[in-house]
Amino acid sequence: xxxxxxxxxxxxxxALMAKAKAEPFITIDTEFIRERTYFSxxxxxxxxxxxxxxxxxxxxEGMDLAPLYEVLRDENVVKVFHACRQDLEIFYHAMGExxxxxxxxxxxxxxxGYGESVGYEKLVxxxxxxxxxxxxxxxxxxxxxxxxxxxxxxxxxxxxLRVIYAKLRExxxxxxxxxxxxEDMAELIEERRYRSDPLLAYKRLRVKSRAPEYLQHLxxxxxxxxxxxxxxxxxxxxxxxxxxxxxxxxxxxxxxxxLREVRGIHHQVxxxxxxxxxxxxxxxxxxxxxxxxxxxxxxxxxxxxxxxxCELLRMLLKQRCDEAHIVPRLLASRDExxxxxxxxIALADAHFMxxxxxxxxxxxxxxxxxGKLSVSAGFKGKYYSVSWKESA
Numbered sequence: 001x002x003x004x005x006x007x008x009x010x011x012x013x014x015a016l017m018a019k020a021k022a023e024p025f026i027t028i029d030t031e032f033i034r035e036r037t038y039f040s041x042x043x044x045x046x047x048x049x050x051x052x053x054x055x056x057x058x059x060x061e062g063m064d065l066a067p068l069y070e071v072l073r074d075e076n077v078v079k080v081f082h083a084c085r086q087d088l089e090i091f092y093h094a095m096g097e098x099x100x101x102x103x104x105x106x107x108x109x110x111x112x113g114y115g116e117s118v119g120y121e122k123l124v125x126x127x128x129x130x131x132x133x134x135x136x137x138x139x140x141x142x143x144x145x146x147x148x149x150x151x152x153x154x155x156x157x158x159x160x161l162r163v164i165y166a167k168l169r170e171x172x173x174x175x176x177x178x179x180x181x182x183e184d185m186a187e188l189i190e191e192r193r194y195r196s197d198p199l200l201a202y203k204r205l206r207v208k209s210r211a212p213e214y215l216q217h218l219x220x221x222x223x224x225x226x227x228x229x230x231x232x233x234x235x236x237x238x239x240x241x242x243x244x245x246x247x248x249x250x251x252x253x254x255x256x257x258x259l260r261e262v263r264g265i266h267h268q269v270x271x272x273x274x275x276x277x278x279x280x281x282x283x284x285x286x287x288x289x290x291x292x293x294x295x296x297x298x299x300x301x302x303x304x305x306x307x308x309x310c311e312l313l314r315m316l317l318k319q320r321c322d323e324a325h326i327v328p329r330l331l332a333s334r335d336e337x338x339x340x341x342x343x344x345i346a347l348a349d350a351h352f353m354x355x356x357x358x359x360x361x362x363x364x365x366x367x368x369x370x371g372k373l374s375v376s377a378g379f380k381g382k383y384y385s386v387s388w389k390e391s392a
Contacts (some may be wrong), residue, residue, distance in 0.1 A: 043141035220284035
């Protein structure tokens, strides 16, 4: 077995990236850990070109990843990942911008009918005919040195990914779905998907009250915790546990003595941070009430008529997806269909009413919901089947 190549100097990386710029595509994967930091700690980057597969050590002394970032910004080189949202988040925060011309084989595989959120291992078996070594899956990638076995495990991902990409791309082109993929990849690299807003951090907590005053205090505490976690680059739970955030918001302390009444808070929050938090809460109380957050509307169940309508819409969705050999979840979620039926969102604003989704499902969904498409059942051969008929 060939000894794997690991790049530990900026000069070696620059030489590799100079070659990568001449490639039509490269495959990329990352290994990272996030248990001890707010932002993922990038521990290893794997890149495969048409000539070689190498590992890049971002933790090596003096390593500057600028040559890699230059290629990630290059719109002429396709960067192929699998299930790459976390990878893109890492590079977005490191580069200050999104990589360009990204291709996610997980999305491509769903377009080809391989199932919802298809795993990499399944694609390797189906398209490459290989199996993955699982022994190094739970490696602490921050520890050095890395063994040859760990590096082979990491590099196999980008080596097999080249075959997977080529086969999926060929199949998608043959089926005339290249425009579908281009549309979804453009959505994938929209920056808004990777920005975090501290003022929305409270929405990740299980709230105990829907009262605006409580939500105002909760938003303030959660935003303060989020900002401090970002500043120190530590997990938010290290700053203050969720249960303490909820307790502080409920008790609405006005002084440091009040804050110390929160059970267990003195074990986690320093005196300086307590002083700062009390000031944050004071400003939250003084903010105009019209700026206080309002509770999100409670999801309403569908009434019987709406439920029947939604079931028919789901049946139409499944039938159109079966015909196109794609996963229904790629077109529309159950929640989105229910929101349309309840009138929570306008039909025109639904995701399935735009782009290629409209061509596959949205147009017929619109016809059905406006009474221009009806459903009927009939006996065909040995079984009953459902058909859809457009009104004259």
